[in-house]
Amino acid sequence: MRQASQSVTRILLVGNPNAGKSTLFNALTGGHAKVGNWHGVTVGMLEREAELSGSTFSVCDLPGIYSLNGMSMEEKSACAYINGQRDALLLFVAECATLPRALSLFSRLAGEGRRAALVLTKRRQFERAGGRLDLRLLESTLRIPVISAEDVGKKELKERVAALTNASDTALTQVGEWALPPAAYRPQREGLSRADRLLTNGFFAIPLFFAVIALVFYVTFAPAMPGELLKNAVEAFFAQFLYGYAQAIPSPVLRAFVADGLLTGIGGVLCFLPQIALLFLFLILMEESGLLSRLAVLTDGFFAKIGLSGRAMFSLLMGFGCTAAAILTTRGLDDKRVQRRVILCLPYVSCSAKLPVYLTLAASFFENAFFAVLLLYVLGVGVAFLAALFMKGNEQQSFVMELAPLQLPKPFFVAKALCFQIKQFIIKLATVILAFFLASWLLSSFDFTFTYCAAEESMLAVICGWLKYLFAPIGMNDWKIAYAALSGLIAKENVAGALALFYGGFPYSAASAFAFAVFILACSPCVSAIAASARELGWKRALCYAAVQTVSALLLSYAVYFALSGVGAYVALALALVVLFILLGKRLIEKLYGRRGNHAEKLHR
Amino acid sequence: MDITDLQCGERAVVASVEAPAPLKERLRALNIRTGEALVLLRVSPFRRTYLVQAGSTVAIRREVAQCVKLRKA
Numbered sequence: 001m002r003q004a005s006q007s008v009t010r011i012l013l014v015g016n017p018n019a020g021k022s023t024l025f026n027a028l029t030g031g032h033a034k035v036g037n038w039h040g041v042t043v044g045m046l047e048r049e050a051e052l053s054g055s056t057f058s059v060c061d062l063p064g065i066y067s068l069n070g071m072s073m074e075e076k077s078a079c080a081y082i083n084g085q086r087d088a089l090l091l092f093v094a095e096c097a098t099l100p101r102a103l104s105l106f107s108r109l110a111g112e113g114r115r116a117a118l119v120l121t122k123r124r125q126f127e128r129a130g131g132r133l134d135l136r137l138l139e140s141t142l143r144i145p146v147i148s149a150e151d152v153g154k155k156e157l158k159e160r161v162a163a164l165t166n167a168s169d170t171a172l173t174q175v176g177e178w179a180l181p182p183a184a185y186r187p188q189r190e191g192l193s194r195a196d197r198l199l200t201n202g203f204f205a206i207p208l209f210f211a212v213i214a215l216v217f218y219v220t221f222a223p224a225m226p227g228e229l230l231k232n233a234v235e236a237f238f239a240q241f242l243y244g245y246a247q248a249i250p251s252p253v254l255r256a257f258v259a260d261g262l263l264t265g266i267g268g269v270l271c272f273l274p275q276i277a278l279l280f281l282f283l284i285l286m287e288e289s290g291l292l293s294r295l296a297v298l299t300d301g302f303f304a305k306i307g308l309s310g311r312a313m314f315s316l317l318m319g320f321g322c323t324a325a326a327i328l329t330t331r332g333l334d335d336k337r338v339q340r341r342v343i344l345c346l347p348y349v350s351c352s353a354k355l356p357v358y359l360t361l362a363a364s365f366f367e368n369a370f371f372a373v374l375l376l377y378v379l380g381v382g383v384a385f386l387a388a389l390f391m392k393g394n395e396q397q398s399f400v401m402e403l404a405p406l407q408l409p410k411p412f413f414v415a416k417a418l419c420f421q422i423k424q425f426i427i428k429l430a431t432v433i434l435a436f437f438l439a440s441w442l443l444s445s446f447d448f449t450f451t452y453c454a455a456e457e458s459m460l461a462v463i464c465g466w467l468k469y470l471f472a473p474i475g476m477n478d479w480k481i482a483y484a485a486l487s488g489l490i491a492k493e494n495v496a497g498a499l500a501l502f503y504g505g506f507p508y509s510a511a512s513a514f515a516f517a518v519f520i521l522a523c524s525p526c527v528s529a530i531a532a533s534a535r536e537l538g539w540k541r542a543l544c545y546a547a548v549q550t551v552s553a554l555l556l557s558y559a560v561y562f563a564l565s566g567v568g569a570y571v572a573l574a575l576a577l578v579v580l581f582i583l584l585g586k587r588l589i590e591k592l593y594g595r596r597g598n599h600a601e602k603l604h605r
Numbered sequence: 606m607d608i609t610d611l612q613c614g615e616r617a618v619v620a621s622v623e624a625p626a627p628l629k630e631r632l633r634a635l636n637i638r639t640g641e642a643l644v645l646l647r648v649s650p651f652r653r654t655y656l657v658q659a660g661s662t663v664a665i666r667r668e669v670a671q672c673v674k675l676r677k678a
Binding site: 066067069097098100101105187190191192197200201202203206296297298300301304309310396397398399400401402403 | 614624628630631632633634635636644646647649650651653654656658660661662663664665666668669
């Protein structure tokens with residue numbers, strides 16, 4: 001057994017879901033672990049070095065656990081990891097409101113000879129709801145150090161945690177059920193607060209949610225609203241200010257590259273940043289406030305009907321931000337079958353990267369971008385639900401989920417999360433999209449003898465010429481459109497970038513533009529999302545989903561075009577093809593994977 | 606009597622939980638276990654999901670709520 005005086009180098013953050021482990025992790029390490037006010041945000045283990053009072057420690061953020069013989073994979077692996085790390089300091093993280101329950105879990109994890117301390121979170125919220133807590137009495141009862149994270153500053157918190165690593169009082173001597181003396185702890189008031197009574201009332205909260213979404217879309221996309229105004233400002237900066245400077249470049253090839261290639265293409269994507277940021281702001285506020293958790297409870301009844309659960313709401317709403325990130329959150333769904341369905345639906349929920357494409361195309365089929373984008377988003381969600389319904393099994397599901405506390409989001413946290421998303425977007429733009437763009441420009445500006453030429457004689461035209469037949473049925477017998485569509489596989493923003501590179505304004509009819517938008521909406525997600533889904537489901541299934549989605553999207557876009565151009569017979573034919581393809585696809589998928597017998601109860605972690 | 610028989614605001618004590626082991630364990634971890642009291646807070650539209658207070662606030666689908674047998678507090 002190790003000596004208590006010996007110091008430790010590894011700190012494990014252990015606790016129930018939504019206790020605040022990742023927030024503590026970020027505070028200690030300066031990391032950017034994803035945090036959110038709902039249960040099951042962290043799905044994998046995170047480890048990072050932290051400088052605490054001059055020494056380096058390795059801090060480990062574990063997914064939340066409810067019990068030792070937990071049902072979810074994450075719970076099992078977290079427990080095994082804790083048991084394996086005998087020398088680490090266990091930092092038990094507990095929300096004040098659920099301390100009794102957390103202690104019962106901790107007393108099972110705390111073995112003799114281990115070292116542990118307790119960090120309490122959300123004390124102010126707890127006391128506002130009528131709870132009381134005596135830290136000193138608690139400390140003397142449990143005989144381990146207790147820190148209330150909210151009562152100490154970030155610097156002091158780091159010092160206190162560093163001090164714990166070589167303090168002798170962290171050594172556990174007695175092993176038994178930890179019980180709270182009534183004098184040390186008084187639980188908070190029972191029942192729902194007035195705000196919560198309204199927000200858990202389905203007849204009030206669901207219409208409110210739709211109204212809020214409509215408002216967010218209006219503010220972001222409608223003409224003369226903040227989103228649109230900011231977008232125009234960025235666009236003007238690129239188109240007038242920088243473009244003017246670029247005209248002064250003497251070499252014609254370099255000038256064409258900077259002005260018509262770089263500024264138009266990259267600027268064409270970057271100008272959507274304000275609108276993407278507004279959308280992310282909405283998502284972050286939904287998450288942080290706890291509204292998402294209430295929405296998940298209220299919509300569970302509906303989701304049950306299409307074979308999902310209220311818990312899927314978290315992943316689907318995250319899907320409006322980034323499909324790849326949303327796919328990772330599906331690990332919180334304990335039932336593998338439900339997880340598969342959610343991953344299949346997620347690409348139809350338009351991610352923020354599709355937004356630039358929609359807005360580039362929207363001008364061709366609707367005067368007001370607000371209606372166009374709303375229509376496409378609603379259509380996407382509709383297709384997602386149809387896909388879920390289609391894949392629905394007849395298994396009996398159970399749904400048990402804790403309600404996250406309702407809170408006003410802290411401006412600092414919201415700003416930090418938003419800056420992180422903006423940074424991610426700019427990094428992506430400066431790396432993947434820029435590289436793709438350079439390649440596209442080079443290939444479409446030079447022929448095989450490396451002479452500067454028009455796009456139609458370029459290398460790209462020769463390489464991709466055969467692609468023109470792909471979108472010929474929707475009135476665009478043009479390889480450039482097909483190339484733009486395929487470039488979305490790398491990153492969806494590329495589609496908008498490529499369209500800006502090749503055309504000043506979208507040159508085809510409204511019906512073609514809309515059908516193309518529908519293709520982008522329904523086709524396979526980008527490679528990072530495919531990789532994320534491969535991590536969860538295996539490469540075979542992930543690639544199979546992507547292929548089925550792309551082919552069905554193509555057929556769907558044909559059907560939409562024919563419907564819009566009023567060719568009734570073709571519509572019937574195309575629809576029949578889509579249905580046939582989907583039916584065959586499902587049969588094929590079932591044949592490949594039919595024997596799954598995962599009967600684990602689906603409960604959210 | 607089970608959770609679905611309660612009126613909103615009514616309190617009862619859990620008599621037994623008749624569910625498969627993993628589900629029972631999860632409910633136990635959330636303080637829904639034999640001998641513990643709980644209060645029904647709210648029922649979602651179409652009586653699909655039940656919001657129960659048992660230490661913390663927990664949402665339970667109807668099928669699970671029917672597994673939690675209760676007696677009068």
